[in-house]
Amino acid sequence: GQQVMQIPQYQHVQEGEDFTTYCNSSTTLSNIQWYKQRPGGHPVFLIQLVKSGEVKKQKRLTFQFGEAKKNSSLHITATQTTDVGTYFCAGDSGNTGKLIFGQGTTLQVKP
Amino acid sequence: EAQVTQNPRYLITVTGKKLTVTCSQNMNHEYMSWYRQDPGLGLRQIYYSMNVEVTDKGDVPEGYKVSRKEKRNFPLILESPSPNQTSLYFCASSRSHPSSYNSPLHFGNGTRLTVT
Numbered sequence: 001g002q003q004v005m006q007i008p009q010y011q012h013v014q015e016g017e018d019f020t021t022y023c024n025s026s027t028t029l030s031n032i033q034w035y036k037q038r039p040g041g042h043p044v045f046l047i048q049l050v051k052s053g054e055v056k057k058q059k060r061l062t063f064q065f066g067e068a069k070k071n072s073s074l075h076i077t078a079t080q081t082t083d084v085g086t087y088f089c090a091g092d093s094g095n096t097g098k099l100i101f102g103q104g105t106t107l108q109v110k111p
Numbered sequence: 112e113a114q115v116t117q118n119p120r121y122l123i124t125v126t127g128k129k130l131t132v133t134c135s136q137n138m139n140h141e142y143m144s145w146y147r148q149d150p151g152l153g154l155r156q157i158y159y160s161m162n163v164e165v166t167d168k169g170d171v172p173e174g175y176k177v178s179r180k181e182k183r184n185f186p187l188i189l190e191s192p193s194p195n196q197t198s199l200y201f202c203a204s205s206r207s208h209p210s211s212y213n214s215p216l217h218f219g220n221g222t223r224l225t226v227t
Contacts (some may be wrong), residue, residue: 002223006153009151015216029210030210031210033209033215033216035216041220042201042218042219042221043154043203043218044218044221045215045216045217048212048213048215050212062216088153088154090154090209090216092209092210096172098159099144099156099209099210099216100156100158100170101146101153101154101155101156102153103151103152103153104153104154
């Protein structure tokens with residue numbers, strides 16, 4: 001069945017360093033979504049990408065959707081302690097109702 | 112305030128004792144879903160519902176039941192809980208199919224279940 005793999009599983013960075021998490025699907029996705037879960041919290045929607053090659057920015061966060069719509073990335077420029085948490089990608093290969101989540105990347109930021 | 116409400120937040124139970132985790136949303140969302148979160152495994156879908164009286168299995172449905180008799184409620188039932196169902200559970204809802212444009216998932220605060 002469809003699988004969504006995310007790497008790395010953990011990342012520790014010094015405040016001010018950049019951070020990137022990658023998401024790869026075994027099948028072509030109709031769209032990709034990104035969620036953030038703060039420690040002890042619940043996942044919160046960040047963004048949805050739909051088009052092949054799409055790039056969207058939210059302040060220091062840059063999201064990309066691959067040309068083949070099988071991979072995506074989230075890049076954070078100049079991390080801050082408020083960026084701490086687990087970032088999940090989620091995709092659906094064909095409007096099946098099954099939004100498949102990656103394993104998540106947990107980001108720790110040292111002040 | 113628009114929200115997804117799960118109860119209880121914490122639950123400790125024993126093997127075999129039936130339990131229900133409630134989930135309610137006040138946003139008139141059509142789509143509701145249950146996920147379990149385990150370390151290193153991310154969020155795995157248990158069951159989902161596209162609308163009232165319509166439910167379907169996710170990736171890990173074994174040992175769980177759901178019902179969708181009303182649009183706002185989507186309870187998760189464990190008829191005979193076992194220790195491998197110890198996990199953090201999230202209910203989520205969205206306006207329509209979560210892959211639709213501008214129909215993101217809204218999550219509840221989670222239920223941490225321990226089965227001994």
